[in-house]
Amino acid sequence: MNIYNPSNEQLLKSIQEDSAQSLQDKLHQLRQGQIQWEQKAVADRLECILKFGELVQENIDDLARILTSETGKPIQQSYNEIRGAHNRVEHLKNNAEKWLADNVIEGLEGTYEKIMHEPLGVVANISAWNFPYNVGYNVFLYALVAGNSVAYKPSEFAALTGLAITDLLYKAGIPKDVFQCIVGDGTIGQAMLEADFEGYFFTGSYPTGLHILKEVSPKMVPVQLELGGKDPLYIMDDVKEVKVAAINAAEGAFYNNGQSCCAVERIYVHEKIYNEFVEYFLEEVEGYVIGDPVSEKTFIGSLTRKGQLNLLRNQVNDATSKGAKLLLGGDELAGKGNFFAPTILTEVNHEMLVMKEESFGPIIGIQKVNNDEEAIALMKDTEYGLTAAVFATAQQRAEKVLKAMNTGTVYWNCCDRVSPNVPWSGRNKSGVGATLSSQGIRAFTQPKAYHWREV
Secondary structure (H helix, E strand, O other), X not given: OEEEOOOOOOEEEEOOOOOHHHHXXXXXXXXXXXHHHHHOOHHHHHHHHHHHHHHHHHOHHXXXXXXXXXXXXXXXXXXXXXXXXXXXXXXXXXXXXXXXXXXXXXXXXXXXXXXXXXXXXXXEEEOOXXXXXXXXXXXXXXXXXXXXXXXXXXXXXXXXXXXHHHHHHHHOOOOOOOXXXXXXXXXXXXXXXXXXXXXXXXXXXXXXXXXXXXXXXXXXXXXXXXXXXXXXXXEOOXXXXXXXXXXXXXXXXXXXXXXXXXXXXXXXXXXXXXXXHHHHHHHHHHOOXXXXXXXXXXXXXXXXXXXXXXXHHHHHHHHHHOOOEEEEOOOEOOOOOOOEOOEEEEOOOOOOHHHOOOOOOOEEEEEEEOOHHHHHHHHOOOOOOOXXXXXXXXXXXXXXXXXXXXXXXXXXXXXXXXXXXXXXXXXXXXXXXXXXXXXXXXXXXXXXXXXXXXX
């Protein structure tokens, strides 16, 4: 498999893909290793994860360079991701033993009851390329601490990062028969669906997630899907500083080139401050540095996948043909690499693809609304349910809007944020199940109830 740099189209490396046979060989190893791994105390398994976290920070320069080279993520944002993902390690350090401990319940008449949290067994982690540390840690670190062995398939667009992660896990003490990296594209991914795993954990698009769900449902094993979104942001007319709201909204929309599951994908602005907001928003985005992802000054790098250029161009053409106003961008940049100009569309509506279908790129539509009721109706007009955000001064007014959202996460005066302390989950086409928090730790276990009575 050839790995190319999406910013200059140069070949980075050729690596050996897994075959159906090598997958079965690795699965056999993992099944044998899991038996031994489960018998270790949580504290011993956790010790390896903590060591891994230390090694990642010690090697951050090389890891950031690898991540930027194969995804086009601006180098400073690669550093941000790797540093930020470490909070998952800290979360496990502070909580794993507590949430994986047995729960003893006092019974009646000489009986007592106990709940044990046993590992699922050998789990498949089919991961994503846009935030391979964040979304990867959410699954394989938590699965390992819980006593599972893991077949980890990084995206083919972040395979070098996946291999680097694997190497550091081994150096941290994770046995090779407990963690195996599966390299390849959708072909080997399909082979994983046909193999015998005790759980499937996927991060990626809704169509692929739906395919996985259909394929593995007859096995009756846990399936967890962290999928995309069409996340709305509403700017109320009572915000203290419109400029600050515009700056934060722009970052929420364009960070990581807009390639984030919880990126702001559509913005609604109260009519009283609409013109002022658009002016500040445009000013902010025009100041973004576009170019070589290796430069520390770059904020907008290349898209990871070339095919996304056509999708974005189609959304722009669809919107402008239906009356939208193109304020900025609108097309790919000349020269080598998958560069698409930061794009702002106004005078948009829900007849346009840009306000209905996931973009996953540096493009945003901004729509004027008359009141909160109109904003709520438009924000809810989606098949997705990942996040929703409101920027406002009055908390009670903001909460009224956010309580109406059928999403796994809501934000007040912030957006595009993930914390290990609370569940990360989606609704409808945004996914099934939850990672992070106590729920994310126990997601990789199955409860067993004990009833004990002395005779």
